[in-house]
Amino acid sequence: MHIHPLITDSKTLAELCERLSESPYVAVDTEFMRENSYWPDLCLIQIADDKEAAAIDPKAEGLDLKPLLDLLVDNEDVLKVFHAGGQDIEIIHNMTGKTPHPMFDTQIAAMALGQGDQVGYSNLVDSWLGIALDKGARFTDWSRRPLDKRQIEYAIGDVTHLSKIFxxxxxxxRKTGRGQWLDQEMERIADPSNYVTLPDSAWERVKIPSRKAEVLGRLKALAAWREREAQNKNLPRGRIVKDETLADLAAHPPRQQADLSRVRGLSASWAGNDIGSRLMTALAAATPLPASEMPTRDDRKPGLGREGSLVADLLKLLLKIRAREVSVAPRLLARSDELELLAAGQRDGLAILEGWRFDQFGSDALALVEGRLAFAVRHGKLVMTRAENEENQ
Structure with a gap:
């Protein structure tokens, strides 16, 4: 495989992208910094097919990234291969408003091949290529220039290995017939809506014990205000106001801006500065959370009850057994919230009752809920068996 020197000029990048556009797939990775900003600071892009690999410096003066971005988001003939690509995809979406498509994520593929829920890249490379990676450069400052040879070699290695693993x-x-298992998952991660941050939904990430509509309405208003402040200032949310302070403000709202000086987690200067004024304006505009947006009392188990919770626990046990039997990560077969909905009596709209998931797990899960399946111990192993009343029929 030919490894290019670091690409910093538009002509070389355009020529590379023209060649890669003829490839059936490209492996893609990025290096970025996010510790001190809201938006990720893109520092390096790596790309490879089976013949050549390169690292591209997006900070190089005058570099036109359009040919690369066109390849990633507009060329439907080239499959884009990532490993745990969520943040890489987010960066591309921030730059283009689109996501790479079609897409393949090796971490999700590893789930279908029994390598666990979230296999790390180092473990993936070790298991498929027998190569132990040097992790020393992982926590380097990618924003500093110039990048040294070790940094660039480390970064390009990510995509050269990925291009061989894919x-x-x-x-x-193909041999195991599990390729189709991944189609839905790959489309899910390619959905652009996953990478859009809506200020009005930011409150859902903040933990708060209260379930009062007035309190949650204030939390929604404050979280949306903080999200916009963080975006505009390009600072991490917690650098504006920490979650626990936001929850405290929602539960015990100050009557006037001067009271902000007594709020734990805020500087005393907020009692008279502009950001404190904007906080108070957001608070004053808050309205009680509508009933349609109110979380359920136990958050994720509507109508489940004690017996339903026990059934959900049995379904989770069944999931472990089936996942072990077919050598697949449990999370790819079913999510906990789906099991709880099934235990609560829901049958419509559940992925586990459709397609390959129904064949591999859902049919047994339904049989267990309906009393047609039971647990048994055979030769020291926990297995599933048809219930006696069904065997006798």
Whole structure:
């Protein structure tokens, strides 16, 4: 494989992208910094097919990234391969308003091949290529220039390894007939709505014990205000106001801006400065949370009750057994909230009752809920068995 020097000029990048546009797939990775900003600071982009690999410096003066971005988001003939690509995809979405498509994520593929829920990149490379990675450069400052040779080699290694692993994974998926298992998951991570941050939904990430509509309405208003402040200032949310302070303000709202000086977690200067004024304006505009947005009392188990919770626990046990039997990560087969909904009596709109998930797990889960399946111990192992009343029929 040909490894290019660090690309810093538009002509070289355009020529590379033209060649890669003829490839069936490209492996993609990014290096970025986010500790001190709201938006990720893109520092390096790595890309490779089976013939060549390169690192691209997006901070290089005058570099036109359009050919690369067009390749990633507009070229439907080239499959884009990532590993745990959520943050890489978010960066591309921030730059283009689109997501790479079509897409393949090796971490999700590893779930279908029994390598666990969230196999790390180092473990993936070790298991498929027998290579132990040097992790020393992982926590480097990618924003500093110039980048040294070790940094660039480390970064390009991510995509050269990925470009070799992908065909091996694809072949194993074909042999096991599990390729179609991933179609829905790959489309899900390619959905642009996953990467849009809406200020009005930011409150849902903040933990607060209260379930009063007035308190949650204030929390929604404050969280939306903080989100916009963080975006405009390009600072982490917690650098504006920490979650616990936001929850405290929602539960015990100050009557006037001067009272902000007594709020734990805020500087005394907020009692008279502009940001304190904007906080108070957001608070004054808050309205009680509508009933349609109110969380359920136990958050994720509507109507489940004590017996339903026990059934959900049995379904989780069944999930572990089936996942072990078919050598697949449990999370790919079913999510906990789906099991709880099934235990509560819901049948419509559940992924586990459709397609391959129904064949591999959902049919047994339904049989367990309906009393047609039971647990048994055979030769020291926990297995599933048809219930006696069904066997006798």
């Amino acid at each position: 065909p091996k994974m694809l072949e194993k998926l």
